[in-house]
Amino acid sequence: MARSAFQISPRLGASAAVLIAALILSALGAVVSRATSDFVLSPADWAAVRFTIWQAFLSATFSCLLAVFVARALARRRFWGRGLLITLLGAPFILPVIVAVLGLLAIFGRSGILNDVLGLIGLQSVSIYGLQGVVLAHVFFNLPLVTRLLLQGWQSIPAERFRLVAQLGMPPRMVFGLIEWPLILRIIPGAFALVFVICLTSFAVALTLGGGPRATTIELAIYQAFRFDFDLSRAAYLSVLQLGVAGAAAVVALWLIPSVGLGGGLDRMQKRWDVRGGASRLRDTIVIGFAAAFLILPLSAVLVSGLRGLADVPPSVWASAWTSTWVALLSTIVLLALALPMAGWIATSRRTSVEAVGLLGLAASPLMIGTGWFILIHPFVNPADWALTVTIVVNAMMALPFALRILVPSLRDSAQAYGRLSAGLGLGGIRLWAWVLIPRGRTQIGFAAGLTAALSVGDLGVIALFADPDRATLPLQMYRLMGSYWTEAASGAALILLVLALGLFWIMDYWGRRNAIVD
Amino acid sequence: MLSLTDVVILQDGFRLSADFSISTGQRVAVIGPSGAGKSTLVNAICGFVDVSAGTIALQSTDITKAMPSERDMAILFQDNNLFAHLSITQNVGLGIRPAMRLSVAENEVVANALSRVGLDGFGTRKPGALSGGQQSRAALARALVQSKPWMILDEPFAALGPALRAEMLDLVAEVATETGAGVLMVTHAPEDARRIADTVIFVADGVAHAPVATAELLDNPPPALKAYLG
Numbered sequence: 194m195a196r197s198a199f200q201i202s203p204r205l206g207a208s209a210a211v212l213i214a215a216l217i218l219s220a221l222g223a224v225v226s227r228a229t230s231d232f233v234l235s236p237a238d239w240a241a242v243r244f245t246i247w248q249a250f251l252s253a254t255f256s257c258l259l260a261v262f263v264a265r266a267l268a269r270r271r272f273w274g275r276g277l278l279i280t281l282l283g284a285p286f287i288l289p290v291i292v293a294v295l296g297l298l299a300i301f302g303r304s305g306i307l308n309d310v311l312g313l314i315g316l317q318s319v320s321i322y323g324l325q326g327v328v329l330a331h332v333f334f335n336l337p338l339v340t341r342l343l344l345q346g347w348q349s350i351p352a353e354r355f356r357l358v359a360q361l362g363m364p365p366r367m368v369f370g371l372i373e374w375p376l377i378l379r380i381i382p383g384a385f386a387l388v389f390v391i392c393l394t395s396f397a398v399a400l401t402l403g404g405g406p407r408a409t410t411i412e413l414a415i416y417q418a419f420r421f422d423f424d425l426s427r428a429a430y431l432s433v434l435q436l437g438v439a440g441a442a443a444v445v446a447l448w449l450i451p452s453v454g455l456g457g458g459l460d461r462m463q464k465r466w467d468v469r470g471g472a473s474r475l476r477d478t479i480v481i482g483f484a485a486a487f488l489i490l491p492l493s494a495v496l497v498s499g500l501r502g503l504a505d506v507p508p509s510v511w512a513s514a515w516t517s518t519w520v521a522l523l524s525t526i527v528l529l530a531l532a533l534p535m536a537g538w539i540a541t542s543r544r545t546s547v548e549a550v551g552l553l554g555l556a557a558s559p560l561m562i563g564t565g566w567f568i569l570i571h572p573f574v575n576p577a578d579w580a581l582t583v584t585i586v587v588n589a590m591m592a593l594p595f596a597l598r599i600l601v602p603s604l605r606d607s608a609q610a611y612g613r614l615s616a617g618l619g620l621g622g623i624r625l626w627a628w629v630l631i632p633r634g635r636t637q638i639g640f641a642a643g644l645t646a647a648l649s650v651g652d653l654g655v656i657a658l659f660a661d662p663d664r665a666t667l668p669l670q671m672y673r674l675m676g677s678y679w680t681e682a683a684s685g686a687a688l689i690l691l692v693l694a695l696g697l698f699w700i701m702d703y704w705g706r707r708n709a710i711v712d
Numbered sequence: 713m714l715s716l717t718d719v720v721i722l723q724d725g726f727r728l729s730a731d732f733s734i735s736t737g738q739r740v741a742v743i744g745p746s747g748a749g750k751s752t753l754v755n756a757i758c759g760f761v762d763v764s765a766g767t768i769a770l771q772s773t774d775i776t777k778a779m780p781s782e783r784d785m786a787i788l789f790q791d792n793n794l795f796a797h798l799s800i801t802q803n804v805g806l807g808i809r810p811a812m813r814l815s816v817a818e819n820e821v822v823a824n825a826l827s828r829v830g831l832d833g834f835g836t837r838k839p840g841a842l843s844g845g846q847q848s849r850a851a852l853a854r855a856l857v858q859s860k861p862w863m864i865l866d867e868p869f870a871a872l873g874p875a876l877r878a879e880m881l882d883l884v885a886e887v888a889t890e891t892g893a894g895v896l897m898v899t900h901a902p903e904d905a906r907r908i909a910d911t912v913i914f915v916a917d918g919v920a921h922a923p924v925a926t927a928e929l930l931d932n933p934p935p936a937l938k939a940y941l942g
Contacts, residue, residue: 610792613760619781624810632797 201608201630202622206538209531213590217557220565221436227429227568234430237406241414242434244403248324248410249392252331253385256339259332260384261377263484264343266477278485279344282337284492287644287698289651290334290397291668292687295675296491297321297330297402299498306490326402327410331395335388337488339381346380347373365473386446393439394558397653401672411435415560419658425568432561443556498681499688506685510670514689517667520585521650521697527589528645529638532596537630539597540604541612559587563655580659584666588649596641603634639705646697651690667693714757714862714894716920719766721749721756728752731766732913732922736861739888739895740923741905744915745940750898753913753920754866757896758787770861786855786893788868793851794839800826800850801835807854825853829883845876849883856887863888865897877901881908902930902941916940 267279285293301307301321308318321329350372358368396412403409409417411431418428566583567576576583607630615625631638653668660669667690674683715733728749734740742750755761757768759780767776775783786807794803804822805814814822826835829849839847848869855863865884869877885908888895899905905912911923916936933941 611795613780613787613789614792614795616760616780617758617785617787618806618810619779620806620810621781628798628806628810629795 201537201541201604201625203538203542205534206536209535210538213531213593216586216590217562219569220557220562221433223565223568224429224432224436224561227426228433234434237409238414238427238431238434240406241409241411241431242438244324244408245393245410245412245435245438248327248331248408249389249395251324251328252335252392253388255328255332256335256388257381257385259336259484260339260343261381262480263336264340264347265373266480266484267340267344268347270474270477270481272481278481278488279341281488281492282341284695285334285337285488287647287651287694288334289647289653289668289690289694290330291401291653291671291675292495292651292691292694293333293491294330294398294401295498295671295683295687296495297326297333299494300490301326301329306494322402323405323408324403327395327398327408330398330402331388331392333487333491335391336484339384339388340484342384343377343380346376350376383446386442390439390442390446390556393442394435396558396560396657397668400653400657401675411438412558412560415564416657419560419564419567425564428564429568432558432564435558435561436556439558440556495684495687495691498684499691502681502684502686503688504685505679505681506689507682509665510667510674510682510686510689513665513667513670514686514693516581516665517650517690518693518697520581520588520666521646521693523585524588524592524649525642525646525701527585528592528596529642531589532593532600532641533626533638535593536597536600536604537626539601541608557590559591559652559654560658562587562590563658567658576659577661577664580656580661580664581666583659584652584656585649587655588652589645591652591654592641592645592648595644599637599641599644600634603637604630607633636705639701639703643698643701643705646701647694650697651694713769713771714896715769716757717767717769719756719768720764721752721761722764723752723761726752727918728915728920729918730920732920734894734896734911734923736771737892737894738911738923739885739909740897740911740913741909741926742896742898742913742915742920743900743902743905743937743940746900748915749918749920750900750915751866753915754864754896754898757783758785758864759783783862784860785862785864786858786860788848788851788855788863788865790867790870793868794847796839799836799838800831800842800853803839803850804835804854804857807856807858821857822853825856826850828856829853829887844871845880848872848880852880852883852887855893856891859891859893861893863891863893863895863897865895867898867900870900877904878907884908906930 267275298321299305301319303318303320305321311318320326354372358372363371394412395410396416399408399410399413400416403413411434415428415431415435418424418431563583566579570576570579611629611633615621615629620628650666651668652666653672656666656669657672660666665673667686671683671686671690674680674686713733713735716730719730721728721730726749730753742753744750752761756763759775759778759782763776767774769775770784780787794800795806798806801819801822804825805811805818808814808818808821823835826832829852831846831849831853834842834846834850839850842850851868863884869880872880881904884895884897887893895908897904897908905926909926912926912929913923914921914929914934914937929937930941
């Protein structure tokens with residue numbers, strides 16, 4: 194189609210992309226300039242590199258492996274609460290990391306339920322700290338994500354296939370080889386890459402469950418070099434290292450990562466005739482039971498202990514909850530201001546390379562960007578004064594890759610269906626957005642905004658670098674309470690944070706779905 | 713006067729040349745085998761397809777490079793003529809100006825146009841609640857309020873049954889008469905051309921031939937047209 198058919202100006206989108214690239218590259222420039230060449234990485238630093246890659250590999254492997262079983266069982270069985278369970282599978286993605294960690298501690302921690310049970314039957318207690326804890330938490334977050342991606346795939350299998358299979362009387366093993374295995378092969382590489390990249394830049398999990406010489410990720414090492422030693426050149430060096438590791442992985446993953454689904458309709462159930470057997474039913478029941486318990490028990494623990502601890506919450510928690518709320522809202526506004534023009538540009542551009550700019554955010558870790566900007570601004574201003582500003586911008590940038598994945602398909606559809614009509618009527622620029630693109634994309638816009646708000650309100654990353662005792666977001670405040678063993682208050686804070694994250698997500702997502710366009 | 717001078721359109725190995733003019737207020741049908749380039753020709757005239765050579769002019773203004781909305785044309789496509797998420801009134805109102813709120817006078821113009829095409833009381837509905845014929849009427853109502861010197865139609869009624877199509881063509885003729893607009897309409901049905909068009913542009917073998925009086929052409933078709941008509 195000719196230039197004139199779509200009147201989404203590339204200028205704004207390109208400016209947003211340039212701004213993002215400039216923000217990331219300026220941070221990179223700063224860390225590179227600080228990472229002097231005579232610096233030698235200590236064995237501990239190399240251990241951090243090895244641990245980062247190893248735990249990400251294990252996390253991705255376990256998440257994908259287990260997800261195959263869970264998704265297959267869910268796709269085959271119809272049971273009471275199935276829809277609710279599948280909705281719950283979406284929760285960990287927007288769950289604040291530190292809240293989930295508290296929930297996992299209640300189940301798997303030193304005085305958690307698991308160790309109580311082990312003690313009762315006379316077995317040795319297990320520790321959640323170290324590699325196993327980091328991987329456990331990562332699997333908690335990513336197993337549901339991969340399961341949902343796989344369920345999307347199962348949903349895309351035409352119903353006729355299963356009818357044909359039933360008609361021919363194929364045994365489950367053949368169904369697996371013929372239909373399910375090709376599907377798994379198609380989805381798992383991308384899912385594995387996505388989880389691997391997410392886990393590479395994991396910070397909050399390593400901060401709370403890792404640590405020590407044997408369980409420190411690069412992100413955590415940056416934080417420690419920064420916070421404890423105030424060794425900027427070491428932090429800078431580690432940042433370059435982090436960018437090398439995560440950047441290389443992200444570039445590889447770029448072409449594999451699947452689109453982030455909206456989550457609607459996943460509870461639809463296909464009629465199956467090939468799964469009647471008793472043994473497979475028992476196995477599926479066990480798999481689903483374990484998955485549900487793994488998901489629900491930590492969340493319930495947060496709820497129960499949170500309600501009990503709510504009375505002990507100090508005023509500082511409420512103050513930081515308010516801070517977190519407006520930080521999240523501003524983050525969401527910044528995200529939309531960047532993502533909408535960029536998505537419009539990507540949707541109408543025939544070059545897909547544009548989308549890579551948005552994914553830069555995945556490769557550039559928050560702490561690397563934080564370190565870089567700290568180096569840039571600290572000669573001139575007190576970085577603590579800028580802690581919240583930096584948090585707002587970094588959170589928006591971190592959500593950008595996901596937001597683009599969500600927004601671009603909808604904008605592309607609108608442009609395809611209504612590009613000529615809009616051009617013929619002279620709808621362009623802001624009017625095109627107001628009349629066509631925003632109304633038609635509002636479901637996706639609401640979802641992307643909700644996701645950003647939830648991720649931002651629960652983020653414990655760059656804020657930990659910059660903040661002083663007077664300034665804290667709720668996750669940081671909660672981490673401090675946990676660090677000082679004030680468990681009741683931390684539990685109460687966790688509940689508030691949980692309600693904030695889910696609430697912000699729900700409100701924005703609801704805005705998008707209400708009056709959603711159904712053609 | 714709409715004139716195409718030495719126009720050449722190149723698209724992925726496809727070539728179409730056109731050199732003719734149509735005087736203001738004429739009704740012209742564009743017919744020819746599928747794939748011959750009928751739609752490409754009107755898309756180029758509307759500004760949705762770039763021309764590789766030659767000029768397109770309206771009166772004496774060169775519009776070869778003008779934006780689609782700057783060409784003094786009201787356009788009806790095959791589908792997606794209405795924004796499915798906007799009400800019929802809003803859809804028609806866009807023909808006057810793209811504003812969130814129209815003035816009382818403008819709203820009256822829209823209401824009159826709707827009643828003119830037989831859609832009294834349908835203004836608050838969404839396109840999805842209308843039948844195919846009613847949707848075409850709504851699109852025509854917008855063309856009516858746009859009141860441009862040219863109406864360009866790219867097989868907009870192809871999905872309608874014969875009786876309904878004839879009815880819509882008559883309505884097009886009426887609307888054109890009221891606004892004094894010329895009509896350029898792509899169709900694959902010769903009876904459509906006979907019903908509405910003074911002249912016919914025959915498109916085949918990479919050439920859009922200059923318009924010829926409808927009856928004359930269809931009664932004594934040249935070999936290529938004869939092959940198409942069967």
